Amino acid sequence: MSARExxxxxxxxxxxxxxxxxxxxxxxxxxxxxxxxxxxxxAVREVVDASNADARARLAVYNRQYWFRLFGVLxxxxxxxxxxxxxxxxxxxxxxxxxxxxxxxxxxxxxxxxFERFLERSLAxxxxxxxxxxxxxxxxxxxxxxxxxxxxxxxPRAEDAARLPELRLALAPSVAVLVERWPLLELKGRxxxxxxxxxxxxxxxxxxxRWYALVREDxxxxxxxxxxxxxxxxxxxxQHTVGEALAQLxxxxxxxxxxxLPASTQRWLARSVTAGFWADAxxxxxxxxxxxxxxxxxxx
Amino acid sequence: xxxxxSESATALPxxxxxxxxxxxxxxxxxxxxxxxxxxxxxxENFLGPAAPPRERLARVSARYPVVLHGVGLNLLGHAPLDExxxxxxxxxxxxxxxxxxxxxxxxxxxxxxxxxxxxxVPYVPELIELAAERAHHVQRRLGRPFGLENLSSYVSLxxxxxxxxxxxxxxxxxxxxxxxxxLNNIYVSSQNHGFDPDEYLRAIDFARVLQVHLAGHTREPDxxxxxxxxxxxxEAVWALYARAWKLGGPFPTLLEWDERxxxxxxxxxxxxxxxxxxx
Numbered sequence: 001m002s003a004r005e006x007x008x009x010x011x012x013x014x015x016x017x018x019x020x021x022x023x024x025x026x027x028x029x030x031x032x033x034x035x036x037x038x039x040x041x042x043a044v045r046e047v048v049d050a051s052n053a054d055a056r057a058r059l060a061v062y063n064r065q066y067w068f069r070l071f072g073v074l075x076x077x078x079x080x081x082x083x084x085x086x087x088x089x090x091x092x093x094x095x096x097x098x099x100x101x102x103x104x105x106x107x108x109x110x111x112x113x114x115f116e117r118f119l120e121r122s123l124a125x126x127x128x129x130x131x132x133x134x135x136x137x138x139x140x141x142x143x144x145x146x147x148x149x150x151x152x153x154x155x156p157r158a159e160d161a162a163r164l165p166e167l168r169l170a171l172a173p174s175v176a177v178l179v180e181r182w183p184l185l186e187l188k189g190r191x192x193x194x195x196x197x198x199x200x201x202x203x204x205x206x207x208x209x210r211w212y213a214l215v216r217e218d219x220x221x222x223x224x225x226x227x228x229x230x231x232x233x234x235x236x237x238x239q240h241t242v243g244e245a246l247a248q249l250x251x252x253x254x255x256x257x258x259x260x261l262p263a264s265t266q267r268w269l270a271r272s273v274t275a276g277f278w279a280d281a282x283x284x285x286x287x288x289x290x291x292x293x294x295x296x297x298x299x300x
Numbered sequence: 301x302x303x304x305x306s307e308s309a310t311a312l313p314x315x316x317x318x319x320x321x322x323x324x325x326x327x328x329x330x331x332x333x334x335x336x337x338x339x340x341x342x343x344e345n346f347l348g349p350a351a352p353p354r355e356r357l358a359r360v361s362a363r364y365p366v367v368l369h370g371v372g373l374n375l376l377g378h379a380p381l382d383e384x385x386x387x388x389x390x391x392x393x394x395x396x397x398x399x400x401x402x403x404x405x406x407x408x409x410x411x412x413x414x415x416x417x418x419x420x421v422p423y424v425p426e427l428i429e430l431a432a433e434r435a436h437h438v439q440r441r442l443g444r445p446f447g448l449e450n451l452s453s454y455v456s457l458x459x460x461x462x463x464x465x466x467x468x469x470x471x472x473x474x475x476x477x478x479x480x481x482x483l484n485n486i487y488v489s490s491q492n493h494g495f496d497p498d499e500y501l502r503a504i505d506f507a508r509v510l511q512v513h514l515a516g517h518t519r520e521p522d523x524x525x526x527x528x529x530x531x532x533x534x535e536a537v538w539a540l541y542a543r544a545w546k547l548g549g550p551f552p553t554l555l556e557w558d559e560r561x562x563x564x565x566x567x568x569x570x571x572x573x574x575x576x577x578x579x
Binding site for chain 1: 344347348349350351352355371372373374376377378380382385407408409410411412413414415416417419421422426427430433454455456457458459492493494520522523524526
């Protein structure tokens with residue numbers, strides 16, 4: 001293709017108009033209002049007044065569209081977090097995030113990248129911070145599982161058994177293991193019935209944490225309850241070799257539990273393999289990196 | 301500009317009626333497989349590695365013709381075209397056997413920021429050749445007809461020295477590409493900027509129209525029309541469609557509905573109105 005470039009004046013114009021689009025909406029009136037008075041005069045002069053609306057009012061259409069489209073994306077990806085905060089407060093956090101991390105790619109799927117980590121800071125003073133971050137983590141995991149590429153599951157052969165302790169298993173990208181301290185997964189499943197934008201009451205903290213695997217299937221994402229030690233084991237298996245994970249789990253359990261632990265771990269491992277939790281060797285090229293980026297918000 | 305693509309642009313029957321494929325349709329679609337001439341997908345929704353969209357698209361493309369419509373090309377951005385994006389677009393078009401691909405005559409990104417909106421440039425001769433060169437490059441990369449869609453817009457830029465339709469038709473002619481003519485956009489822009497939509501239509505070379513888009517819009521309190529795709533097609537747009545059909549039909553016709561999407565049978569009934577309007 002020819003290396004001919006667009007004229008410089010076009011770059012300047014697009015920079016001016018882009019800044020207008022990204023001008024934060026004003027919240028002081030209790031609604032989100034385009035702050036047209038803050039648009040730079042240079043940008044406004046580039047636009048012709050219409051018979052029914054001046055240049056600032058017309059630019060405001062794009063300004064509002066920019067923000068509401070992105071708020072919509074974040075509300076869609078973080079529906080549980082949005083309802084626990086209420087959309088008004090959620091949009092405030094979203095606006096702060098988008099000012100710090102404006103979208104850089106053509107893909108709307110990339111817009112939420114890093115939002116979960118951002119909330120760790122922006123919710124610092126919130127009284128329900130811990131629960132809200134758990135909600136954001138659940139939303140992020142749910143999204144990552146949904147967006148994951150297909151990956152052949154690990155189907156170990158009999159001869160693999162001997163070297164199993166030295167293997168480090170990779171969780172399939174379409175599976176996630178999580179622990180909740182509030183009954184948030186259940187609430188997430190009911191959001192469809194709880195339409196609205198106001199903040200939902202945070203349910204009472206659970207007496208004991210609950211573990212789940214999120215497993216993508218043809219019909220959608222399934223919540224598979226795990227026994228607490230099973231959840232711990234699956235988490236350890238993602239961080240260590242099988243042998244190390246089993247040893248660490250054994251070290252954690254009280255003596256009276258140790259007797260039954262070998263049988264339990266065998267059962268949990270067998271179930272995880274049968275259910276397709278593990279990827280065959282490494283996930284396909286790029287999948288592991290993309291998964292890590294989605295979960296951490298960092299680009300490698 | 302050289303090399304007009306093959307006439308596979310007419311791979312769809314010229315009177316075909318199609319629908320913009322959206323996720324809320326899947327349950328009804330996969331149960332009933334209704335009669336639809338073709339589906340148009342939003343390219344960007346299927347370019348990533350996520351398996352569910354790919355699987356659903358495979359089911360759809362096994363039964364219906366599928367064409368691609370993008371919003372991320374940034375044809376008139378100051379930055380060069382994103383060749384990695386084009387690579388992915390080519391792979392997707394090959395995968396579904398798309399008879400054509402389209403995007404918009406607009407810019408979407410500036411200074412590295414993607415605005416996820418379709419933004420106009422000043423309509424000036426200086427940009428015609430540059431836009432045409434890029435559109436031609438895209439069409440050559442795709443190896444299939446590439447259509448450019450006219451925008452709905454809310455601002456007239458002071459630097460413009462020609463009408464939108466003069467600019468739009470000149471780019472298509474120079475590029476040797478095709479027109480993806482959105483009649484709702486013509487109507488919305490005509491009301492926002494005070495021009496005659498029929499004058500726009502008279503400038504169109506209908507032999508180069510890949511397809512026509514129809515959609516609904518919203519009127520703001522100050523009278524500005526916004527291209528929201530959240531309503532049935534307005535009567536004034538149906539009337540414009542009837543005149544376009546008389547002027548240049550037949551052409552494939554596609555209905556877009558993106559927000560507040562009703563049940564699929566309602567959307568299909570809206571699409572069917574096209575037959576009556578053009579009868």
